[in-house]
Amino acid sequence: GENVEQHPSTLSVQEGDSAVIKCTYSDSASNYFPWYKQELGKGPQLIIDIRSNVGEKKDQRIAVTLNKTAKHFSLHITETQPEDSAVYFCAAKNTNAGKSTFGDGTTLTVKP
């Protein structure tokens, strides 16, 4: 089955700096890669996703890159703000197989 590894487990940055979280996956059949933000006491919220036919996607301060050959994808947050502090999860899914595999999560702290 699919295995997703996520690094780092914790990340602390100064407000205004950039943050990068990286994930690797094992199953070459995975073709959908979402990122979720989970704030304390809440369920995960989809913030950005990328499909295997695209190498990069950007939405304001958030971007995701995908390297299918190396089987890794990354989340980039620029101009970080204290409200970006949360746990971020990556996931990989084969849309023909039905279920997602999640990384272990990264706790991001943005210091004002």
Add this chain to the structure above:
Amino acid sequence: SAVISQKPSRDICQRGTSLTIQCQVDSQVTMMFWYRQQPGQSLTLIATANQGSEATYESGFVIDKFPISRPNLTFSTLTVSNMSPEDSSIYLCSAEIQNTEAFFGQGTRLTVV
């Protein structure tokens, strides 16, 4: 997108009892999922619930312990049966749109005493 209402948001239960968690979606979805999340950890899939068929359980989870209902395309329930303190966790439901984007409920924080 989809909005998912999950309840209860939290509960404290006696061991040996059962708790049913409800998940309501504001639109029709084919696939719904139930997860367990220990505090500070990732999401572990319990089962996939498709309307009109039996739920598909992941390794380590069985129907007798976690019976699931999926009566229609907007609703599902998960029951945690014969609870023990080891069942204390956060339980999350999610629904997928077009087999990709997943939306989650707020979670149910369960404490078994």
